[in-house]
Amino acid sequence: MRAAGQMSAATATRPRRIEAAPFRELIVRKGLPYALIAPALLVILGVLGYPLAMLVWLSTQHYGLRELFQHQGRFAGLSNYATILADPQFRYALEVTAIFTLVNVALSMIIATFIALLMERVSSFVRVLLGAGLVFVWATPVIPSIDLWQWMFDYEFGVVNWLLTRIGAGNYIHHNWFENPLQGFTVITVVVVWGAIPFLALMLHAGLTQVPRELVEAAQIDGARGWQVFQNVTFPTLKPLLLILLSLSTIWDFQVFNQVWVMLDQRPSQDYFVMSVFSFQESFRVSQYGLGSTAAVIMVAILAIASFFYVRQTVRSIEEFGR
Amino acid sequence: MNPRKLLFTAMGVAVALLVAACGSTSTASNPADQTGTLTVWLMNGSAPQSVVDGVNADFKAKYPNVTVNVEIQQWSDVTTKLDTAFAGTTPPDVMELGNTLVAKYAAAGALNDITSQKASFENSGTWLQSLTDSCTYQGKLYCVPYYAGSRAIIYRKDMFDAAGVSVPTSMDELLSAGQKLMSKYGSNPNFSALYFPGKYWYAAAPFVWDFGGDIATQSGGKWTGALNSSASQQGLTELKTIVSQLSRADKTGDELKQDQAFAQGHIAMIIANGWEVGVITDPKSGDPSLASKLGAFPIPSHVAGQTAPVFLGGSDLGIAANSKHQDLAREWVKLLGGTKFQSQMVTVGGVIPNTTSLVSLSSGLPAIFAAAAKTSRFTPNSPNWANVESANVLQNMLVSIFTGKSTIADATSAASDKITQILNG
């Protein structure tokens, strides 16, 4: 198409307003977005609306098994919140989870970006292999995969222990990786990052297909090296997607549960109480659903506060882009 | 939501309501006239299929117009499943509950009080005491014992022969037997005479109980942690001596992989459940060549010739408090808990039956475990006991004792305080 081909680099990324249209088209155009979001909105609110409201309500109730079976909560006001927020373990969980999330998100995003860029540059055969491999990792059910990692670091049977000893990095036979929380969290980080990479890498790989090839070539003709091309052409196109994936990563890594729980045979010591483990241990494990709901609400609040600027920025940029 | 989906959902609701209306029992006096659907939840792996089929066949003979749905449930996250089921409108009528879970659900009003019908269950007079204890809450009976499992020591007969060691009949003999084994095989850094992972409190409890100690005692409705009593501490001291000399297992690990470790061939003894023999010798999970080399003996008491009390694991059968088919549910449970099918649970299922009168049906290695079950104890039967377990109080105590981080006095004192606090709510 001639018009598309004449598009210059400057206008490629800036949107333009559509001209005013006749009245009938106006109704359709005004009504169209609502029609587009309506089905999704109905499903989300229809299924999750009542449960979310109940979640908030439960956080103000004393709601153990007896209350659950009788469908009758005992009003607790804000005492659940007081219980959790005043718990010294809560403070510890928050600190540990914050650091843990930061490290995991950074590592996942960097490695995933590297892999996505790599996938662009390999031959198509290797690309398909890598894609299939990533999907295999992604599709493997979580619990068995964590079991595998646990075996690899096992006190007695660990392959990693055996390998490290063999190559002379020290004696790791009968080494318990989880005695020291720092070491233990390192192992858990490896597992989390390993599980997170496929989704991120494949998404970024898809995102990279949207980088206009001609801009890359134009920049290269102008003499730009690899890193500069990335900085000036690739990154700006990828930025919205990167931010979205960053936000998703943060939410997910903040909520990490299985990797800690299963690696430690469902009996983590207090050193390993990340937020989700702490909240589970204090509440759901002992069927205290009121307290558990409170913990969930608090976690959402923390995430909301942490992502406040990101959300505000996103909303603003959406409105800027708007028509 | 698009219209079609709305219609579909409405239809689904209508169908569900219709089915619910048609499903209620008619309380006819003639059993053959009774109708309805009985829903039974059994746990994966508990009853052999032939037993379930047999119970259903006998039940059908008496109640030809009642449909029985036996649904197998998984162990992962089973408490969440039970919580939701009891909270909803369609709980099962009969369900199998792990014996440590009963108190929690009984206290919450989920189970039917069957104290007055106890006599109508076959063998109720000779039910295994600790299973009955697990079913009893505040003096009332809330379930029927189903089957049990107990622990004893599995050992390598060939290693014992090679080291010139015979089956110990007291704890002192156990220690000296282990020492002989260690001197013969101990140069292998992986070898353990008695493989004892630090967190294995089910295996530690017999030592506490044997010396007269306990986890907690109850008087006048109030619980008090008892691990810091001198008797309990004595038992733990004996255990620590044994573990530090005879075990190379992870002092901070648990017993989940001990069968795989045993199958590797470098362990002489483990404290284990009866079914672990199967795991060790199964070609899919262990080493079949060990089958002929395995023997078992009960954990010996510190008093020569006696055996230490063991923790009795197992399951009970409960009837939901808001089941609409109380009578039918009881009849079904009577069958599975009765002599005919309990015998089959022993011979086919290889488990310990709910009554001492049938224990002698066991043969071979299972018989040793069944005999050990005669001297058995249960955990404090408080609805808050589950909280003690989930707080890892006992595991943490043992780990700090075995790793030397705390003295026995300090560790037991801290644990007792914690237990007192949690059990009293």
Next chain:
Amino acid sequence: MRKRLVRTSYDAVGLLVLAVIMFPIYWMVTTALKPGREILSLTPYWVPAPITFDNFKTAMQVPFFWNDVVNSLIIVLTVVVISVVLAFLAAVAVARFGFRGRSAFVVMVIAVQMVPLNALVIPIYLLLDSVGQVDSLLGVIAYYMAVVLPFMIWTLRGFVQNIPVDLEEAAMVDGASRVGAFMRIVFPLVAPGLVATAIFGFIQAWNEYIIAYVLLSSSSKQTLTIWLASFTTQHGTDWGGLMAGATLTALPVVVFFLLVQRQVTGGLTAGAVKG
């Protein structure tokens, strides 16, 4: 010539990365093929000796296995197809149109993703119980869709946003209708994103356990994740069986990817953008 050398070295790096990432998978598959003694052993068995297919055989002979496969497929395909369509429409609305409530919608989509789902188990159960959708595939499908839609809308928005409006407008100048321009221009350009999002939805629904377990009780209604949980009993875990099961569970997704991967890779972009 130099280009070929560069590409080959990239390939080498790629294969190395693949080997590292796939190591646990290799361990999983070999475990499924090993006899019991070699699964957890003091010296690692890099290759099963002898290879045994018993684990796979018994895994597939578990009662109701094929039933579970069918149920999982029904649930997943319904969820993926409907969710991708709904999410795409919503993403287009957010990325392309200005409308009152757009910010609120966006904030809701983000906020819903922050809720830890295990906290919703009881409320979801009670809700579905009240409309008779316990022990029903429909209830599970509805839940999975509601949970997966926010993520899908959020990521697809990023892809749609990157397509310049000019492309659609240019096509309309050339005489195509709005919808036609959309389908011919925008749709192929977001195809890689759609495929990646579809795989995401597939995996979420395929591997979810707790809600499926809590909602589905009849043996005829259960899914593959419940089948996978059956390898753990009160007697411990059948490790060989579990790894065979995990392998069998992951394979269909890999097959699905291989079938659609052609849509993920470039090729589509070069043509349209260059004109």
